[in-house]
Structure formats: structure tokens, C-alpha cells
Amino acid sequence: MSTDESTLALVAAGSLDVADVEILQQLASLVGASDPVPAGLVDRIGMALTIEALHAELAELHLVGEPALAVRADETSIEAGTITFTTDVLTVMISVHPEADRVRVDGWAAPASELSVELHQSGDVTTVTSDADGRFSFSDVERGPARLVLRRPEEPQVPIVTPQIEL
Amino acid sequence: MMSDDLVEPVDAALREGEGLADQAARAVVAYRDGDRAPLAALVHVMTPLLWHTVRAQGVDAEQAQDIVQNVWLTLVRDIESIRDPRATLQWMLVTAKRAAWRAVRRTREDLVRHEHDEHVTDWLSAPAEDRPDTVAVRSERDRVLWEHVGTLPDRCRRLLGLVALVDRPDYTVVSRALGMPVGSIGPTRGRCLAKLRLALSNDPAWSMS
Numbered sequence: 001m002s003t004d005e006s007t008l009a010l011v012a013a014g015s016l017d018v019a020d021v022e023i024l025q026q027l028a029s030l031v032g033a034s035d036p037v038p039a040g041l042v043d044r045i046g047m048a049l050t051i052e053a054l055h056a057e058l059a060e061l062h063l064v065g066e067p068a069l070a071v072r073a074d075e076t077s078i079e080a081g082t083i084t085f086t087t088d089v090l091t092v093m094i095s096v097h098p099e100a101d102r103v104r105v106d107g108w109a110a111p112a113s114e115l116s117v118e119l120h121q122s123g124d125v126t127t128v129t130s131d132a133d134g135r136f137s138f139s140d141v142e143r144g145p146a147r148l149v150l151r152r153p154e155e156p157q158v159p160i161v162t163p164q165i166e167l
Numbered sequence: 168m169m170s171d172d173l174v175e176p177v178d179a180a181l182r183e184g185e186g187l188a189d190q191a192a193r194a195v196v197a198y199r200d201g202d203r204a205p206l207a208a209l210v211h212v213m214t215p216l217l218w219h220t221v222r223a224q225g226v227d228a229e230q231a232q233d234i235v236q237n238v239w240l241t242l243v244r245d246i247e248s249i250r251d252p253r254a255t256l257q258w259m260l261v262t263a264k265r266a267a268w269r270a271v272r273r274t275r276e277d278l279v280r281h282e283h284d285e286h287v288t289d290w291l292s293a294p295a296e297d298r299p300d301t302v303a304v305r306s307e308r309d310r311v312l313w314e315h316v317g318t319l320p321d322r323c324r325r326l327l328g329l330v331a332l333v334d335r336p337d338y339t340v341v342s343r344a345l346g347m348p349v350g351s352i353g354p355t356r357g358r359c360l361a362k363l364r365l366a367l368s369n370d371p372a373w374s375m376s
Binding site (some may be wrong): 008011012013014015016019020022024025026027028030031032033035038039041042044045046048049050052053141 | 198203206207210211214218219222228230235239240244290304305308309310312313316327328330331332335350353354355356357358360361362363364365367
């Protein structure tokens with residue numbers, strides 16, 4: 001065994017000490033900074049797991065008129081717009097109105113009934129109930145990626161989930 | 168920034184003697200009992216490790232995001248069939264690594280088909296000189312460490328880069344998932360870390376900084 005090799009074997013057999021832990025911690029922050037986890041990935045995974053757990057029906061997206069709402073998180077389109085989602089059992093239309101640097105979301109669902117409507121935004125959930133005509137509204141909403149989860153009174157265990165939209 | 172997630176105490180993860188493997192086991196058991204919160208917390212602490220595991224195989228950033236998300240979805244879809252919840256971390260790392268291999272193979276085949284010789288690289292899988300790492304280096308000490316890590320053999324670079332992201336109780340699981348023998352690191356230093364220690368101690372720039 002060469003001197004180099006025996007030195008290496010000796011050091012390798014030593015117990016991890018404080019200096020090793022410091023080196024690894026410094027390395028961890030270098031790894032993190034050199035190739036950070038993309039922004040929003042953790043939230044997207046959280047949302048995907050939520051939907052998976054709900055066994056939800058995923059609504060299809062239909063843009064009405066100008067596609068003013070971007071449907072991808074990396075696009076930024078902030079103009080007020082109208083957007084429609086449909087499934088076999090429900091149609092939902094929403095319009096988004098800027099209010100200072102936040103937005104108000106007005107929505108309407110058909111066939112009309114008192115639905116529970118959840119607005120999911122990076123881990124936060126706001127819940128409202130639609131009126132008997134199927135109208136609902138969220139005010140003072142932060143901009144950013146969002147989804148709606150709607151539950152019908154007759155089948156609350158099968159929620160309807162919209163694709164992600166950029167408010 | 169992700170590095171902050173890793174060094175700041177994340178309550179459950181850093182409880183004395185408890186590593187990600189234990190936290191994952193509890194999350195799986197809780198999920199089956201109808202409590203989804205521990206798994207949601209696990210997504211936060213474990214996604215960085217999965218991300219870097221996938222990226223260390225040379226997968227591009229876009230595919231890596233899909234792979235990591237799919238590992239989580241596969242976990243919840245198969246959650247009832249997990250026999251030993253304590254093996255969850257190991258299972259997820261191996262699943263991530265295999266999916267990454269498949270993606271890399273597909274990408275390479277596509278590139279060959281298109282007679283392209285570019286290949287996907289990132290620092291854990293790339294030779295030292297290919298690393299676009301200027302952003303990461305914030306001090307002279309960072310630069311020296313980075314340089315020496317870059318000269319280690321591929322296996323060592325991956326092992327240390329990923330082991331650095333977890334606490335000691337998880338060293339065995341991470342090295343095993345990478346296909347490295349148990350004891351590659353912890354309780355003793357092992358050869359990879361020993362090489363790095365020797366290289367650093369022989370570098371005046373390290374002891375000076």
C-alpha cells in the first residue's frame with residue numbers, strides 16, 4: 001500500500017467529526033444554489049396530490065373570446081378575462097377583475113345549485129358557497145396560479161377541479 | 168431559496184435521531200389513516216432530495232420536474248400496497264433514479280436519431296469544467312470546496328452531493344439508493360469524504376479562508 005493509499009484508508013476509517021459536518025453543510029448550500037428546485041414545483045406537487053386524493057373529475061378548459069388568462073404558470077397575462085370550464089355535470093364560468101394589485105374573481109356555475117367553491121392557491125384554500133343561482137365571488141385575491149375545486153350538494157365526494165389558471 | 172429549506176430546522180425532520188426515512192414512514196401510515204397533513208409536510212422536506220437525485224443522473228430540468236411529481240403521485244396511488252412504510256424513502260429514491268435513467272436513455276436515443284451530439288449535463292453528473300456554477304459560489308471558501316468536489320470521481324461527487332442534503336440517520340438509505348455500499352459514508356468518513364478532506368487539507372487556500 002502506498003503512503004497516499006494508507007493515509008486515505010486511515011482518514012476514511014475515522015469517525016465523522018464536526019469539520020465533516022460543516023463541509024457537508026456548505027456543500028448542501030452549494031448544491032441548492034447551483035441547481036435550485038424550480039419555483040412552484042413543491043406547490044404543484046402538493047396540488048397534484050390533493051387532486052389525486054380527491055379522486056376528482058378534472059374539468060376541461062374552454063376559453064371564451066380573447067384568451068386573456070394564461071393557463072400556464074410561466075406566462076403572465078393579467079388582463080381581466082372570462083374563462084369557462086366544462087364537465088359532463090357542470091359548467092363554470094369565471095371572470096377576473098383587477099383590483100389594485102390584487103384581483104376579484106366572479107363566477108357562475110350551471111346547473112345552478114348551492115355549491116361549495118374552493119379557491120386553491122399555493123397551499124391556501126378559501127371556501128365560499130354559491131347562491132341559489134350558482135353565483136359566487138372571491139375578492140381581494142392574490143395574483144398567481146390558482147385552481148377552483150367545486151363540490152355539488154348532491155355528490156360532494158366527487159369534486160370538480162379546474163385546470164390551473166394564472167390570475 | 169432551496170438551500171435555506173435544507174439548513175433551517177424543519178421541525179419534525181430534525182427531531183433528535185429522526186431522519187427523512189422515519190418521517191416518510193410516519194407520513195405513509197398517517198395517510199392510510201386518513202390524515203394527509205404529514206405527507207404534505209414531507210413533500211416540502213423531501214422534494215429537494217428527489218430533485219437532486221434525478222438531476223444527478225443527468226436529466227434536464229423540465230423532465231426532472233415531471234419525474235419528481237410522478238414519484239409522489241405513484242407513492243399515493245400505491246400507498247395501500249406498501250408493506251414496510253420504513254422502506255418508503257429508499258423506494259422513492261430508487262424509483263426516482265430509475266425514472267431518471269429511463270429519461271436519460273430516451274433523450275440520448277433521440278439525440279442519436281437526430282445526429283446531435285449535445286448532451287444534458289448538470290454539476291452532479293458533469294465533469295468539473297462543464298459546470299455553470301458561478302452563481303452558486305459566494306465566497307472563497309465556497310470556490311475552494313466546489314473546485315475540489317469537482318475533481319472527485321463521479322460516484323463520490325453524487326454521493327456527497329446527495330448525502331449533504333440529509334441528516335446522518337439517512338446516509339445509509341441515500342448511499343444504498345445510489346448503488347453505493349452501506350458504510351460508504353457514516354459512521355466512518357468513508358473513502359469519498361476522506362478524499363475530499365485530504366484534498367482540502369492540502370490546499371492552502373482552504374486552511375487560510
